[in-house]
Amino acid sequence: MKKKKLLAALIGAQCAQFMPLLAHAQSTQAAEAPAAGAAPTAVIVTGSRIARATLEGPSAVTILKGEDITRQGYKNVFDALNNQAQNSGFVQGADYGNTFTPSANTISLRGLGPNHTLILLNGRRLADFPTAYEGTVNFTNLANIPSSIVERIEILSGGASAIYGSDAIAGVINIILKTKAEGFDVNVKGGTSSRGGGGDRRVQFTGGQTFGKLTTVFSLELSERDRLSTLQRDFMAERDGTPTNILSRRNLDTGKYVSLGNACNDFADMFDNSVFSYTAKAGAYCASRKAANTHWTLQTENRSKNAFASATYDLGEAVLFADVLLGRNDTASNTRGPSWTADSIGNSYFLNQNTGAYEEWRRYISPQETGSVQRYDRTWEDRALAASLGVRGNIGQTGWKYEAGYSASAYKSENHVPRALANIDSFFLGPRLGTDADGVAIYAPDPARLTRRLTPAEFDSITGQADSDDESWTHTLSASVNGKLLDLPAGPLQLAAVLEAGRQGFTNAPDPRINEGYFNLVPGSFVTAGTRTRYAAGAELNIPLLSTLTGTLAGRYDRYEFAERRNGKFTYNAGLEFRPRKDLLLRANYATSFRAPDMNYIYKARGTGYYSSTTDYYRCAVAGEPLASCEYADASPGADYVQYGSRDLKPEQGKSYGAGIVWSPSSAFDVSLDYWNIKIDDLVVNLDADKLLRDEAACRLGGLDSASSLCVDTVSRITRYADNSPNRPGEIKEIRVNPINAAKESVSGFDVSAKYALRTSDYGTFTVRGNYTKTITRRSQQFEGDEVQDRLHALDSSDWPDKLSTSVNWDRGPISATLFATRYGKIPNSEQTGYITPTTLVNASAVYRFSDRLTLSLIVNNLFNKVKEDRSGGWPYYPIGNYSPLGRIGWVELNYHFGS
Numbered sequence: 001m002k003k004k005k006l007l008a009a010l011i012g013a014q015c016a017q018f019m020p021l022l023a024h025a026q027s028t029q030a031a032e033a034p035a036a037g038a039a040p041t042a043v044i045v046t047g048s049r050i051a052r053a054t055l056e057g058p059s060a061v062t063i064l065k066g067e068d069i070t071r072q073g074y075k076n077v078f079d080a081l082n083n084q085a086q087n088s089g090f091v092q093g094a095d096y097g098n099t100f101t102p103s104a105n106t107i108s109l110r111g112l113g114p115n116h117t118l119i120l121l122n123g124r125r126l127a128d129f130p131t132a133y134e135g136t137v138n139f140t141n142l143a144n145i146p147s148s149i150v151e152r153i154e155i156l157s158g159g160a161s162a163i164y165g166s167d168a169i170a171g172v173i174n175i176i177l178k179t180k181a182e183g184f185d186v187n188v189k190g191g192t193s194s195r196g197g198g199g200d201r202r203v204q205f206t207g208g209q210t211f212g213k214l215t216t217v218f219s220l221e222l223s224e225r226d227r228l229s230t231l232q233r234d235f236m237a238e239r240d241g242t243p244t245n246i247l248s249r250r251n252l253d254t255g256k257y258v259s260l261g262n263a264c265n266d267f268a269d270m271f272d273n274s275v276f277s278y279t280a281k282a283g284a285y286c287a288s289r290k291a292a293n294t295h296w297t298l299q300t301e302n303r304s305k306n307a308f309a310s311a312t313y314d315l316g317e318a319v320l321f322a323d324v325l326l327g328r329n330d331t332a333s334n335t336r337g338p339s340w341t342a343d344s345i346g347n348s349y350f351l352n353q354n355t356g357a358y359e360e361w362r363r364y365i366s367p368q369e370t371g372s373v374q375r376y377d378r379t380w381e382d383r384a385l386a387a388s389l390g391v392r393g394n395i396g397q398t399g400w401k402y403e404a405g406y407s408a409s410a411y412k413s414e415n416h417v418p419r420a421l422a423n424i425d426s427f428f429l430g431p432r433l434g435t436d437a438d439g440v441a442i443y444a445p446d447p448a449r450l451t452r453r454l455t456p457a458e459f460d461s462i463t464g465q466a467d468s469d470d471e472s473w474t475h476t477l478s479a480s481v482n483g484k485l486l487d488l489p490a491g492p493l494q495l496a497a498v499l500e501a502g503r504q505g506f507t508n509a510p511d512p513r514i515n516e517g518y519f520n521l522v523p524g525s526f527v528t529a530g531t532r533t534r535y536a537a538g539a540e541l542n543i544p545l546l547s548t549l550t551g552t553l554a555g556r557y558d559r560y561e562f563a564e565r566r567n568g569k570f571t572y573n574a575g576l577e578f579r580p581r582k583d584l585l586l587r588a589n590y591a592t593s594f595r596a597p598d599m600n601y602i603y604k605a606r607g608t609g610y611y612s613s614t615t616d617y618y619r620c621a622v623a624g625e626p627l628a629s630c631e632y633a634d635a636s637p638g639a640d641y642v643q644y645g646s647r648d649l650k651p652e653q654g655k656s657y658g659a660g661i662v663w664s665p666s667s668a669f670d671v672s673l674d675y676w677n678i679k680i681d682d683l684v685v686n687l688d689a690d691k692l693l694r695d696e697a698a699c700r701l702g703g704l705d706s707a708s709s710l711c712v713d714t715v716s717r718i719t720r721y722a723d724n725s726p727n728r729p730g731e732i733k734e735i736r737v738n739p740i741n742a743a744k745e746s747v748s749g750f751d752v753s754a755k756y757a758l759r760t761s762d763y764g765t766f767t768v769r770g771n772y773t774k775t776i777t778r779r780s781q782q783f784e785g786d787e788v789q790d791r792l793h794a795l796d797s798s799d800w801p802d803k804l805s806t807s808v809n810w811d812r813g814p815i816s817a818t819l820f821a822t823r824y825g826k827i828p829n830s831e832q833t834g835y836i837t838p839t840t841l842v843n844a845s846a847v848y849r850f851s852d853r854l855t856l857s858l859i860v861n862n863l864f865n866k867v868k869e870d871r872s873g874g875w876p877y878y879p880i881g882n883y884s885p886l887g888r889i890g891w892v893e894l895n896y897h898f899g900s
Contacts, residue, residue, distance in 0.1 A: 044123075045057060045061055045154065046061055046120075046123075046154040046155075046156045046160075046172055046174040047059050047061060047156040047160055047163060047172065048163065048496075048540065048542075048552065048554075049163065049480060049482055049496035049498065049540050050482055050494050050495075050496045050540060050542045050552075051482070056577075056585055056587075056662050056664075056672075057552070057575070057577065057587070058552055058575025058576060058577050058587045058588065058589045059156060059157070059158055059160075059575060059587070059589045059658065060156075060157055060587075060658070060660060060672065060674045060676075060751060060753075061154050061155065061156050062084065062086065062154070062155040062157075062753070062771070063152055063153070063154055063155075064080060064081075064084070064152060064153040064154075064155070065151075065152050066147070066148075066149075066150040066151055066152060066178070068080070069147045069150065070147075070845065070847075070857060070859070070893065071809065071816070071818045071820075071845055071847070072807055072818060072820040072843060072845070073818075073820055073843025073844065073845050073859050073860070073861050074147075075200065075861075076143075076145075076147050077142055077145045077147050077150060077153070077175065078105040078107075078142040078143060080147075080153065081107050081142065081153065081155075081173060082105075082107055083805065083822055084107075084155060084771070084805065085751065085771040085772060085773040085803045085804065085805050086109050086110065086155060086157055086171070086751065086773055087107045087108065087109055087803075088108070088109075088110060088111045088773060088775060088799055088800040088801075088802075088803055089107070089108025089109065089110065089111035089112065089113065089114075089799050089800075090108065090111070090797075090798035090799050090800075090881050090882060091106055091107060091108050091114060091133075091881065092133070092134065092881055099134070100131055100132065100133065100134055100135045101129060101131050101132075101133055101141075102300050102331060102333050102378075102380070103143070103300070103302070103329055103331035103380040103382050103413070104129045104131075104133075104139075104141040104142075104143055104382075105141065105142050105143050106129075106133060106139045106140065106141065106142060107142070107173075108170075108799075109155075109157065109170040109171045109173075110157070110170045110171065110676075110678060110747050110749075110775075111747060111775070111778065111799035111800075112169065112170040112678065112680070112745070112747065113137060113170075114133055114137065114139035114140075115133070115137040115138055115139050115167070115595070115598055116167065116169040116170040116595065116680075117167075117168075117170050117171055117172070117173060118160070118164055118167040118168040118171070118172045118173070119140035119142065119173050119175070120164070120172060120173065120174040120175065121145070121174075121175050121177070121325070121386055122174075122175070122176060122177055122323070122388070123174060123176075124386070124388060124407045124409075124476065125407075125409065125474060125476060125502075126140050126141075126386055126409045126474070127384075127386075127409035127410055127411045127472045127473050127474045127504070128140060128411070128472045128474075128504075128506065128599075129141040129411060129413070129472070130411050130412065130413045130470035130471050130472040130506055130507075130508065131413060131415075131470050131508065132598070132600040134686075135600075135607070135609065135643065135686075136598075136600065136601070136643075136685075136686035136739070137598050137600065137601070137686075138472075138506075138598045138599060138600055141382075141384070141411070143304070143327070143329060144304075144306050144325065144327030144329065144384045145175060145306070145308075145325070145327075146204060146206075146219045146220075146221040146306045146307075146308055147204075147221075148185070148187060148204040148206040148219050148221065149177050149178050149206060149217070149219035149308050150175060150176070150177060150178070151176045151177055151178045151179070152176050153173065153174070153175050153176070154172075154173070154174045154176065155171065155172075155173050156171050156172040156173075156174070157170075157171045157658075157674075157676055157751070158170075158171060158589065158591060158656040158657075158658055158676055158678060159571075159573065159591035159592065159593030159654050159655070159656040159678070160172045160573070160591065160593065161556065161558075161569075161571040161591070161592065161593035161594050161654070162538065162540075162554040162555055162556045162571045162572050162573040162591060162592070162593075163538070163540065163554055163556070163573070165500070165534070165536050165556065165558045166534075166558060166560075166569075166594060166595050166596045166651075167595055167596075168593055169593045169594075169595055169652065169654040169656075169678065169680060170678060177217075177308065177310070177323075178208075178217055179215070179217060179310065179312070180208060180210075180215060180217065181206065181207055181208030181209075181217045182208065182209070182210070182899065183207060183208075183209075183897055183898055183899025184205065184206070184207030184897070184898040184899050185204070185205070185206045185207060185895055185896070185897050185898070186203075186204070186205055186895070186896050186898070187202075187203070187204040187205075187206070187893065187894070187895045188202070188203050188204075188893070188894045188895075189201070189202045189203075189204075189891060189892070189893040189894075190202070190891065190892060191859070191889055191890050191891030191892065192226075192889065192890065193228075193886045193887050193888060193889045193890075194865060194887060194888040194889070194890065195232075195233065195865070195867075195886070195887040195888070196232055197226060197227075197228045197229070197232040197299075197886075198225075198226060198228040198232075198298075198299050198886045198889065199225075199226040200223070200224070200225050200226070200889075200891075201223065201224045202221065202222070202223040202224075203221070203222045203223075204219065204220065204221045204222075205219070205220045205221075206218070206219040206220075207898075207899070209899075213313055213314040213315075214311060214312070214313050214314075215311065215312045215313075215314075216309070216310070216311045217308075217309070217310045217311075218307070218308065218309040218310075219306075219307065219308045219309075220306075220307050221304070221305070221306040221307070222304070222305055223302075223303075223304045224302070224303050224304075225299070225300070225301065225302040225303075225304075226299075226301060227297050227298075227299060227300060227301035227332065227333065227334075228297070228298040228299035228885070228886065229293075229294075229296070229297060229298060229334075229373075230293040230294075230296045230297075230298055230876060231272065231290070231293060231294060232298075233298065233867075233885050235867070235869060235877055235878075236293065236875060236876040236877050236878065236885070237290065237293060238274070238289040238290055238293065239289045239290075239292065239293065239874070239875040240289075240629075240874065240875065241628075241629050241630075241631065241874055241875075242280075242631040243278055243287035243288055243289045243291075244287060244288050244289070244291040244292045244364060245285055245286075245287055245362055245364065246267070246270070246271070246275060246286050246287060246288050246291050246363070246364035246366070247260065247263060247264070247267060247285060247286035247362065247363055247364065247450070247451065248260075248285035248286065248360075248361070248362045249285075249359060249360075249361050249362075249447070249450060250282065250283075250285075250359065250360045250361075251355075251357050251358075251359055252349055252357070252358040252359060252360055252726040252727055253357045253358055253726075254357075255282055256282050256283045257280070257282055257283030257284055257285050258283075258359075259283075259284070260284075260285070260286060260450075260451055261451070263286060263451040264276060264277040264284075264286040265277075266451070266453075267286055267366075267453075269368070270288070270291075270366035270367075270368055270369075271288045271290045271291045271294050271366055271367075272290050272294065274288045274289055274290040274291070275287070275288045275291075276288070288364075291337065291364055291366075292336065292337070293875075293876075294337060294366075294367065294373060295334050295335065295336050295337035295373060295376060296334070296335055296336070296876070297333040297334045297335060298876075298885050298886075299886065300331050300332065300333040301331065301332040301333065302329060302330070302331050302332075303329070303330040303331075304327070304328065304329045304330075305327070305328040305329075306325070306326065306327045306328070307325070307326045307327075308323070308324070308325045308326075309323065309324055310322065310323035310324075311323070315393070317393050317394050317396075318391050318392065318393030318394075319391065319392055319393060320390075320391050321388070321389070321390055321391070321392065321405070322387075322388065322389045322390075323387065323388055324385070324386070324387040324388075325384070325385070325386040325387070326383075326384070326385055327382070327383065327384035327385075328381075328382070328383050328384075329380070329381075329382040329383075329384075330379070330380070330381055330382075331379065331380040331382070332374070332377045332378070332379045332380075333377065333378055334373060334374070334376060334377050334378065335378070336376075336637060337364060337365065337366070337367075337370075337373075337376055338364075338365040338370060338376050338418065338420070338459070338463065339362070339363065339364045339365065340362070340363045340365070340420065340424055340428065341360070341361070341362050341363075342359070342360065342361040342362075342425060342428070342429060342443075343425060343440075343441045344520065345520060345521065345522045346439075346440075346441055347439075347440055347441070347726075347727060348360065348727050348728060349440070349726060349727040350429065350440060350441045350442065350443050351436050351440050351441070351442045351443070352443065352444070352445065353433060353442055353443065353444040354444050354445070358440065358726050358727075360727050361428065361429070361445075361450055363428065363450060365454060365459060368453070369453055369454040369455070369456065369458075369459055370454075370456060370459045370463075371456040371459070375418075375456075375459075376418050377418070378415070378416065378417050378418070379415070379416045380413055380414065380415050380416075381413070381414040381416075382411070382412070382413045382414075383411070383412045383413075384409075384410070384411050384412075385408070385409060385410045385411075386407070386408075386409040387407065387408050387409075388405055388406065388407040388408075389405055389406050389407075390403060390404055390405015390406060390407075391403070391404055391405065392404075392405075395481070395483075398483065399483050399484055400481055400482070400483030400484075401481065401482055401483060402479070402480065402481045403478075403479070403480050404478070404479040404480075405477070405478065406475070406476070406477050407475070407476050407477075407478075408473070408474070408475050408476075409473065409474050409475075410471065410472070410473040410474075411471060411472045411473070412469075412470070412471040413469075413470045413471070414467065414468070414469055414470075415467070415468045415470070416465050416466070416467050417465065417466045417468075418463055418464070418465055418466075419463070419464055419465065419466045419519040419520070419521060420462060420463060420464075420519065420520040421461075421462050421463060421464050421518065421519060421520060422517055422518060422519060422520050423461075423462060424462045424520050425441075425443075425520070427458075427461070427462045428445065428449055428450060429443040429445040429449075430443060430444060430445050430446065430449075431443075464518070464519060466510070466511040466513070466514060466519060466521075467511050468508070468509060468510045468511060469507075469509045470506070470507065470508045470509065471506065471507050472504070472505065472506035472507075473504065473505055473506075474502060474503070474504035474505075475502055475503050475504070476500060476501070476502035477500070477501050477502070478498060478499065478500040478501075479498070479499050480496065480497065480498040480499075481496070481497055482494065482495065482496035482497070483495065485541075488543070488544055490544035490545060490546050490547050490549075491544030491547075492544070493541065493542070493543055493544070494541070494542040495539065495540070495541055495542075496539065496540045497537075497538070497539045497540075498536070498537070498538050498539075498556075499536070499537050500534070500535070500536040500537075501533075501534070501535050501536075502533070502534050502535075503531065503532070503533045503534070504531065504532060504534075504599070505529070505530065505531035505532070505599075506528075506529065506530065506599055506600075507527065507528070507529040508527065508528040508529070509527050509529075510525035510526070510527070511525070522608070524606060524608050525607075525608065526605035526606055526607075527605065528600070528603055528604050528605045528607065528645075529603060530562065530563065530599050530602060530603030531562070532560055532561060532562030532563075532596070532599065533560070533561045533562070534558060534559065534560050534561070534596075535558070535559045536556060536557065536558045536559070537556070537557055538554065538555060538556030538557070539554070539555060539556075540552065540553070540554035540555075541553045541554070548578060548579050548580055549576065549577070549578050549579075550576070550577045550579075551574070551575065551576055551577075552573075552574065552575040552576075552577075553572070553573075553574050553575075554572060554573050554574075555570065555571070555572040556570070556571055556572075557569070557570045558570075558571070558594070558596075560596045560651075562596075562599070562602060563602055563603070563647040565647070567596065567650075567651055569594045569596075569651055571591070571592045571593055571594055572591070572592055573589065573590060573591030573592065574589065574590050574591075575587065575588065575589040575590075576588050576589075583663060583664050583665045583666075584661070584662070584663055584664075585661065585662040585663075585664075586659075586660075586661055587659065587660050587661075587662070587674075588657075588658065588659040588660075589656075589657060589658050589659075590655075590656075590657040591655070591656050591657070592653075592654065592655055593654035593655070593656065594651050594652060594653055594654060595651060595652040595654070595684075596651050597649040597650070597651060597652075597684050597739075598684065598739075600645070601645055601646065601649055601684055601686070601739040602645055602646065602647055602649060603645050603647075604643060604644060604645030604739075605644075605645070606642065606643075606644055607642070607643040607644070608640065608641070608642055608643075609640070609641060609643075610637050610638055610639065610640045610641065611637070611638030611639055611641065611689055611735075613634050613635060613637070613638045614634075614635055614638030614639040614689070614690075614693070614732065615627065615630075615632065615633045615634055615635070615690065615693065616632035616633075616635070616639075616693060616731070616732060617693050617694050617696070617697035618693070618696055618697040618700055618701070619632045619730060619731075620632050620633055621697055621701055626831070627830075627831045627832075627833075627872075627873055627874070628831055628871070628872055628873060628874050629874070633873065633874060634830075634873060634874050634875065638689075639689070639732040639734070639735050640732075640733070640734050640735070641689060641734065641735045641736070641737055642734055642735075642736050642737070643686070643736075643737050643738065644738045645738075645739065646738060646739050646740075649684055649739060649740075649741055650682050650741050651682065652680055652681070652682050652683055652684055652741075653680070653681040653682055654678065654679065654680050654681075655678075655679045656676065656677060656678040656679070657676075657677050658674055658675055658676040658677065659674070659675050660672060660673055660674030660675065660751075661673050661674075667757075668756065668757040668758070668759070669755065669756045669757070670754070670755055671752075671753065671754040671755075672751075672752070672753045672754075673750065673751070673752050674750060674751045674752075675748070675749075675750045676748065676749060676750065676751065677746070677747075677748040678746065678747050678748070679744065679745070679746040680744065680745045680746070681743070681744050682741040682742070682743075683741065683742040683743075683744065683745045683780075684739055684740070684741055684742070685739065685740065685742050685782075686737050686738065686739050687717065687737045687738065687740065689735050689737060690796065691796065692714055692717055692718060692735060692737075693718070693732075693735075694796065695710060695711070695714045696714050696715055696718050699711035699714055699715055700715070709783060709785070709786075710782075710783070710786060716736075717735060717736045717737070718732060718734075718735055718736075719732070719733045719734045719735075719736070720732055720733055721733050740782075742780070742781070742782050742783070743781040743782060743783055743784045743786070744779075744780065744781050745779070745780040745781075745791075746777065746778070746779050746780075747775060747777065747778045747779075748775070748776050748777045748778075749773060749774050749775040749776045749777075750773075750774055750776065751771070751772065751773050752770070752771070752772040753770070753771050753772075754768075754769070754770050755767070755768070755769045755770075756768045763812065764810055764811050764812025764813070764815075765810070765811045765812070766808065766809070766810050767807075767808070767809040767810075767811075768806070768807070768808050768809075769806065769807045769809075770804070770805070770806040770807075771804070771805045771806075772802070772803070772804045772805075773802060773803050773804075774801070774802040775792060775799075775800075775801050775802065776792075777792060778790070778791040778792035778797075778799075779791060779792075794828075795828040795832040795833070795834075796828065796832055797827075797828065798827055798828065798879070798881065798882055799827075800824055800825050800827065800882075801825045801826065801827075802825035803822065803823070803824060803825060804821075804822065804823040805820070805821070805822050805823075806820070806821050806822075806823075807819065807820040807821070814848055814849040814850070815846070815847070815848055815849075816846070816847040816849075817844075817845065817846040817847070818843075818844070818845045818846075819842065819843075819844050820842070820843040820844070820845075821840055821841070821842045821843075822840065822841050823838060823839070823840040824838060824839050824840075824841070824882070824883075825838050826838050827879065827882055829870050829872040829873065829879075830870050830872050830873025830874070830879065831872035831873040832873075833872060834872070836868065836870055836879060839866065839868050839883070841862050841864075841866060842862070842863040842864060843859070843860065843861050843862070843863065844859070844860045844863050845857060845858065845859040845860070846858050852897070853896055853897040853898070854894075854895070854896050854897075855894075855895045856892075856893070856894055856895075857891075857892070857893035857894075857895070858890075858891070858892060858893075859890070859891035859892075859893060860888065860889070860890050860891070861888070861889040861890075861891070862884075862886070862887060862888045862889060863888065864888070865887045865888035866887070867883070867884075867885055867886075867887050868882075868883040
């Protein structure tokens with residue numbers, strides 16, 4: 001009940017703040033199939049505000065229908081978008097392990113990052129997920145949209161800022177929901193993997209009804225996803241190389257480990273009976289090859305509740321509309337177990353008064369001591385709201401149409417992370433006796449305390465929970481008109497115009513007890529918050545130049561106010577459509593675009609944290625160890641970082657152009673080929689830690705000129721412990737990152753799309769579809785004057801260079817069957833010394849219609865049970881983020897229709 005009140009309070013507070021404003025008007029209406037022989041119904045297609053009779057225009061738009069989500073074996077809206085050929089960029093998802101946003105899902109069109117793709121719901125913007133992706137960029141979460149209410153999804157590639165404003169550099173994804181439904185549908189779906197674990201269950205209740213002039217639509221969705229642990233996949237249940245240190249005592253004066261007696265045998269049953277005495281160069285300690293794996297979630301556990309409702313009321317010449325989308329996601333994952341290092345927020349070692357030596361004590365606490373693996377879960381409680389209210393209609397008998405409305409969106413995320421309390425050192429070492437002349441803590445500990453098992457009650461006494469509260473919101477009001485401006489010899493000159501005003505904000509509030517010394521953490525967590533206001537005015541023309549040639553021209557001015565700054569940006573685009581024959585279209589487009597700097601980049605206070613894993617390339621090279629067996633490679637947890645925002649960032653400047661051909665000789669066959677090219681200047685990026693560490697190694701070892709601007713800047717950002725430090729000599733102490741306006745980035749390629757339908761009288765209809773995307777070039781330059789880098793062939797890039805999606809569908813009477821395959825191009829291996837071969841994954845589905853009311857679907861994802869392994873970089877032995885370790889998943893789906 002308390003949580004429900006909090007959600008209601010959030011919704012009320014956010015909506016009340018901007019309720020006096022007018023509203024947003026980018027609602028895109030679903031196309032209705034025309035009657036036989038009738039003229040095609042004019043529809044608004046993503047990338048234009050002017051209704052047109054065809055879906056094809058000067059820019060390529062990919063259409064994914066709602067029924068395709070199930071037919072092609074997709075689990076949800078995100079899964080459908082993630083598998084599209086244009087989505088070639090690597091992103092961290094629910095299987096990535098320790099990320100900043102494991103409760104959210106996003107995509108990366110053209111590999112330009114999740115913040116360069118504009119996500120719209122019915123043509124309206126959604127609030128950013130309140131926590132930045134990778135701690136750096138803002139993005140839209142795709143996890144809260146019920147698939148049962150989706151009419152279609154439109155994917156526009158290339159810049160569209162002249163239509164939609166900021167963010168639309170790589171493209172626009174517009175998720176269009178149904179506006180009509182008669183009767184009610186109950187949909188039940190469940191499945192699991194053939195290798196075990198990772199099960200999914202979902203129930204949907206969807207429907208609608210018309211009451212005179214009032215039309216309503218609604219959808220309710222409840223879903224559950226089980227977690228998947230590394231221990232449930234044999235090929236990654238144990239780690240090769242140096243095992244995890246779970247219990248050790250080291251004399252730093254001698255550099256040798258102190259004997260622990262029979263402790264390793266006493267702990268042998270821990271971590272699935274995997275603890276043993278491991279002998280290293282410096283002596284023996286207790287170790288396990290399963291300890292870290294035990295606390296690593298491959299797929300997050302999730303409980304989701306989503307609801308959507310919309311209503312329209314016909315006033316004759318006008319229609320009132322309103323809709324609301326509510327989402328609740330509860331997510332849990334586990335990416336590391338509880339561990340302790342003496343005086344970890346100080347020197348990570350202490351002076352043992354009993355021995356007179358500086359010592360390092362370490363302890364990894366097992367599930368047998370905590371009570372369960374789940375006792376150390378990280379959890380998220382996410383709540384989302386998107387609502388709109390407005391009116392649309394005709395302006396008298398002029399033929400002009402208008403729309404005006406208000407839209408609001410809010411997101412709230414509460415994160416709960418288990419943390420060691422400030423008393424953990426005294427629990428293991430006894431009372432602190434002061435410090436020596438060098439500031440090193442002094443203790444007189446009992447060695448037996450280190451090697452004694454904990455009880456769950458003792459663990460609870462030294463462990464608490466840090467709670468963060470993050471939220472974001474956006475409000476938009478808009479008014480638009482469109483209609484015929486005048487008649488030209490080749491046809492009517494059409495105009496659309498729009499005015500917008502909006503405001504958005506976010507707050508990241510860490511647990512205040514961190515700075516109060518309640519946890520065993522270094523103080524320095526600060527609230528990050530900010531707001532910005534935007535105003536925009538734009539216009540678009542559809543110009544019939546000849547009977548076979550049509551031009552489009554759009555321009556828009558956006559003004560942003562934030563951080564006591566004002567930035568204005570004018571963008572434009574132009575397109576041509578040439579139809580020498582009815583079945584042939586030649587098209588070309590050019591667009592400028594921009595992206596206002598991410599609010600996280602602007603307002604970020606001093607932020608601290610750690611990377612999920614870090615590879616110290618310099619120490620591996622000095623030690624002469626390959627990455628696959630180097631103890632400094634893929635170390636988890638990784639290095640600490642310090643991150644700052646910058647209020648001096650400039651907006652990114654984008655340019656895109658393309659040309660293509662579409663041939664549609666009949667309704668049964670069409671094919672298209674499009675070239676695209678996207679360039680970004682003043683690209684805002686947070687310096688990449690892995691690249692910094694690679695460059696640091698090259699600069700220190702002579703691979704790069706140590707006097708170059710790149711090396712001077714890189715080396716200054718990585719702070720290390722001194723080589724003669726008593727503890728952790730030469731290790732990374734801290735990596736300093738911040739956002740910069742990089743010089744440039746560009747990407748180009750081509751898309752091929754084709755469809756063929758074979759209709760037979762005896763064997764039904766066979767439909768073959770295919771989409772292929774090939775990236776031709778990808779280049780970047782971090783600083784002006786630096787060498788332009790070929791990112792397409794770089795071994796530290798995990799983006800797909802090409803992607804092919806194909807499907808074959810067969811419909812005959814009550815049966816429909818689909819085979820859907822995706823071929824992924826080669827990517828670098830984990831060690832970044834070569835490539836992983838291309839892989840094809842196949843989904844299959846079959847639907848049987850028992851009657852007009854009852855259908856049964858059988859769906860198999862990854863039909864041939866492929867799991868791509870990659871042992872070059874060590875554990876977890878598969879390409880995280882590029883491929884899934886789940887293997888084959890089978891689903892059963894039942895749908896029953898009530899009413900008319």
